[in-house]
Amino acid sequence: MRFRGNAGPEAGIRYSGEPCERLEGALVANHPRGIQKRRLPGKNLRESRYVIQARNIVLASRPEGAPTLDNFRLETKRIREPDRGEVLIRTLWLSLDPYMRGRMDAAKSYADPVEVGGTMEAAGVGEVIASNDDRFRAGDFVVGRTGWSSHAIVETRQCRKVDPDIAPVSTALGVLGMPGHTAWVGLNDILAGRSGETVVVSAATGAVGSLVGQLAGRRGMRAVGVAGGVAKCAYAVEKLGYDVCLDHRDPDLSKRLEAVTPEGVDCYYENVGGKTLEAVLPRMNDHGRIAVCGMIAWYSGEGVGDAMPLPRMWRTILVRKLRVRGFIVFEHMDRLGPFLREVGPLVRSGEIHYRETVAEGLENAPEAFLGLLEGGNFGKQLVRVGV
């Protein structure tokens, strides 16, 4: 029996049992007792036992301020077989997200930090190459917590199958994945945006913001985007349907925002903090709502010193009677289904637009991540790990 593709020869693993399926790169059995390994001709079992060499990017050291390439290291590790309720995935696409900056720090957040020497956290889309769960078969595309890794063992209760007929599988990390879900929850459930209202969206062309703007337009809201640079602002208006988009690097941002929001701002979809928040807060209408989704401008501690004084901010919240609500999408998993049912068909039909910025190869993930923190991405930042 010949194996094709990366995983087979690289893996040197065969699994026996009935029924069997031959797929690109691996032979996997859905056996009632789970996966069973068969000795390869000419090799003894011990030699062939752990032969997948996973490449991982690990956290080499904690950053002080803005991270650098020195904070990351590429390592190779032998990967074990999947236990019951687990699958072995060959990563195709890796998602890079701003939250990863927080995981590099030791400080406690809503999630545990990555240990120094540990693999950087991430969601990835991959192909199952070995399964120890009857519901998953070799060749299935899944999205799960792969980490910054070429291969990963993932618990099946933490992964979801991806249908390549709806959209390219990479979208399960962007417009049809966690960022899209975040956009949908933030606009519908946190802001409860209504037709006729004005919403300001920061990081307006990013993975989250690009969907917020389009959904806001579809709900009859007036959408004002804030993004970095002329090209992103033009794309926001021409492709994403924002009514207007302002450059956050413009020193006159506050004045420009005032000019384009003559009736004030009802909803602010907050992704960045920093100067953008300072410009938006004074424009908030009475009983306005703010969805605090992210504050990327402050993730590495820059600009915190010259931020708006807390008493002034607090007073604005009081006198405008604002409702400010932070949220983390992982607490809204019950809304994943409704989100996918609404947005999936719109992506499939081409009514919802999305962009992806792709870095080639796992080894280039650190550089792409540093770029993301400074606006180097245009749309969802991905890494193509496999083909």
Ligand SMILES: NC(=O)c1ccc[n+]([C@@H]2O[C@H](COP(=O)([O-])OP(=O)(O)OC[C@H]3O[C@@H](n4cnc5c(N)ncnc54)[C@H](OP(=O)(O)O)[C@@H]3O)[C@@H](O)[C@H]2O)c1
């Ligand atoms: N609460 C949750 O559950 C949740 C879930 C997902 C994401 N988030 C948050 O949502 C935000 C957007 O995430 P995303 O995945 O969609 O990222 P993204 O917008 O695709 O990429 C990050 C963007 O942030 C902008 N940015 C960076 N530094 C900035 C600064 N100093 N001032 C203004 N803008 C800056 C850059 O865009 P420009 O070039 O336009 O400046 C950059 O492209 C992040 O804060 C993230 O942490 C929260």
